[in-house]
Amino acid sequence: MSGSAAWRPMRADDLSAVAAISDAVHGAFTEPAAVYAERLALYPLGCHVLAQENEAAIGYLIGHPWPAGAVLPAIGKPIGAVPEGADGYYLHDLALMPAARGRGAAQAAVARVLAQARAEGARAVMLIAVNGADRFWRTQGFAEVPGDPPYGDGTMTMQLAIDASR
Secondary structure, eight states, rough: OOOOOEEOOOOOHHHHHHHHHHHHHHGEEEEEEEEHHHHHHOOOEEEEEEOOTTEEEEEEEEEEEEEETOOOTTTOOOOOOOOTSSSEEEEEEEEEEETTTTTTTTHHHHEEEEEHHHHHTTSSEEEEEOOOTTHHHTTTTTTOSSSOOBBTTOOOEEEOOHHHHH
């Protein structure tokens, strides 16, 4: 990434910016701010924002442990708890404003997710691709999981098997 934009841990005071980024990037697939607040409260290790020093966030990343092969969390709904002993990692969301794209921020976010998933002993990272993001995720090694589109047409579940020992 150029400039001083960098990933840092998400804070409660970032949540309004996170919701605004989601609204701008995801359109019909945006979620209420309460969903992001819950994920931050339940698993802060998986919540990050991309920002320049003393500036508002221009991107965010949220992930948490989740059982591999299980139904992924529903859009816009709380999960209540991060499952204990989960053998997978759910990449809930990666969203970047247009100004943050093309600077390596997405690849740096994926590296963070993989490192955290390995630290948790996960055997796979799962996500739901929306709005054509499957093209990006395929370049990162993710593959479509056969099945019905989780949020309707144009969405798909994707997965990347990982070696937790690396």
